[in-house]
Amino acid sequence: MGAIAIPENFTYTKRYYSHFAEMAKAGFAALGKAVFGRIFGECSWKQTCEETYPEMAKVLNCSRSSVARWVKRLNEKGLIKRLNGTRSEYKTDESTKASDGFIITPSFFYTTEFTFKSGARYLRQNEIDVASYILSWSLNPKTKGYKGSMGNIARTLGISTSTASEAIEALIETELIRREETPDVLNGAAIFKYTADKDLVIAIRKAFRKNGKEEKLPENVRQINEKAERESYYSKLRAEAEREAEKRSRPLRLDGKYAAAFRERRKLDVAENKEHDAGKLQEIKKRREILWNTITDRALAFGFSETELSELGEVLPKYKCRKCSDMGTKPDGTYCDCYPEWRKRLKDIDFAAGVKSGQIG
Ligand SMILES: [Zn+2]
Numbered sequence: 528m529g530a531i532a533i534p535e536n537f538t539y540t541k542r543y544y545s546h547f548a549e550m551a552k553a554g555f556a557a558l559g560k561a562v563f564g565r566i567f568g569e570c571s572w573k574q575t576c577e578e579t580y581p582e583m584a585k586v587l588n589c590s591r592s593s594v595a596r597w598v599k600r601l602n603e604k605g606l607i608k609r610l611n612g613t614r615s616e617y618k619t620d621e622s623t624k625a626s627d628g629f630i631i632t633p634s635f636f637y638t639t640e641f642t643f644k645s646g647a648r649y650l651r652q653n654e655i656d657v658a659s660y661i662l663s664w665s666l667n668p669k670t671k672g673y674k675g676s677m678g679n680i681a682r683t684l685g686i687s688t689s690t691a692s693e694a695i696e697a698l699i700e701t702e703l704i705r706r707e708e709t710p711d712v713l714n715g716a717a718i719f720k721y722t723a724d725k726d727l728v729i730a731i732r733k734a735f736r737k738n739g740k741e742e743k744l745p746e747n748v749r750q751i752n753e754k755a756e757r758e759s760y761y762s763k764l765r766a767e768a769e770r771e772a773e774k775r776s777r778p779l780r781l782d783g784k785y786a787a788a789f790r791e792r793r794k795l796d797v798a799e800n801k802e803h804d805a806g807k808l809q810e811i812k813k814r815r816e817i818l819w820n821t822i823t824d825r826a827l828a829f830g831f832s833e834t835e836l837s838e839l840g841e842v843l844p845k846y847k848c849r850k851c852s853d854m855g856t857k858p859d860g861t862y863c864d865c866y867p868e869w870r871k872r873l874k875d876i877d878f879a880a881g882v883k884s885g886q887i888g
C-alpha cells in the first residue's frame with residue numbers, strides 16, 4: 528500500500544507543456560494555470576467546457592471570485608474562448624499541441640489534506656504542479672519516473688528552481704513522490720530520479736483505461752521522454768567510464784610521490800592566479816614543470832602514458848565513443864550516431880526500404 532489515500536472515483540485534468548510556457552510568459556500564478564487545466568481538460572473530452580464558476584471553484588478548492596478573475600485573464604490572453612457570450616461554455620485550441628507532452632493532475636490533489644512533518648494541510652498550487660509533473664513521467668512505462676534537473680522542472684512549469692526544490696522536499700514528506708537514494712553524477716552534479724506513489728500511478732492508469740485514453744498517454748509522453756532517455760543513457764555511460772577510470776587509477780593515486788606532486792601542482796594553480804610578480808610567476812611555472820614530470824613518470828611506472836592523463840594529471844576515463852566522448856552530441860552540436868536506439872531504428876528503416884526495393888528477401 529502506498530502512503531496516500533486515493534479516492535475511488537476521481538477526475539483529472541491535463542495541460543500541455545506549451546500551455547505552461549505560454550502562461551508562465553503571461554505571468555500567470557499557479558491557480559490561473561489550474562483554472563486553465565479545468566477548462567482544457569473538459570474540452571479535450573467534449574470539445575467544450577461547461578463547468579460553472581462554482582463547480583470549478585469546488586474542484587480547485589478556491590473561491591468563485593478567483594476562478595472568475597482567471598477566466599477573464601485566460602480569455603484576454605486568448606488561451607480560452609468564451610462561446611456565444613455564455614458564462615460557462617469555453618473552447619480551447621488543442622490541435623497545435625497534440626505532439627507536445629502533457630501534465631496530468633488528479634482533481635483530488637486540490638481537495639485532499641496531505642500529511643506533512645508540520646501537520647496536515649492542502650497542497651500549495653506549485654506543489655500540485657510539481658507533483659503532477661513527476662506523476663506524468665511516472666505514468667510512462669518506459670521511464671517510470673522523472674530523472675533530471677530541478678531547472679528542467681522549473682522551466683517547464685514556469686516557476687523558479689528554488690520553488691521547484693521546495694515543492695519536491697515538501698512532496699517527499701507526504702510520500703506522494705519518492706526520491707531514489709543513489710543519484711547519477713553528471714559533470715559533478717547529482718541527478719536524482721523521482722517517482723510518484725505507485726498506487727496512484729496504477730489508479731491513474733485505470734482511470735485512463737476507463738476513459739479509453741490509455742493509448743494516447745504513452746505515445747505522447749514517449750515523444751517528450753525520448754530526449755530524457757537519450758540523456759539518461761549517456762549519463763550512465765559516462766558515469767560507468769568515470770567509475771572504471773577511478774578504479775583503474777587507484778594504485779597510482781595511492782602512490783605517495785604522485786599524490787604529493789598532484790596536490791602541490793593544484794596548490795600552485797591557485798597561487799599562479801593570485802601572483803602578479805613576473806619573477807615569482809616564472810618560478811611557479813618551473814616548479815609546475817618539474818611536478819608534471821614527476822606525475823608523468825609515476826603514471827608511466829603504473830602503466831599510463833601521458834596521453835591518458837588530463838591536464839591536471841588524472842587518469843582520463845575511456846569513453847566508448849571517440850566522436851562524442853559519450854556526450855551524445857558532437858562538438859558541432861549535432862546528435863552523435865552512437866545512440867543504439869537510433870541505430871536499431873535506422874536498421875529497421877533500411878530493412879524496410881530494402882524489402883520495398885526488392886534488394887532484400
Ligand atoms: Zn558518440
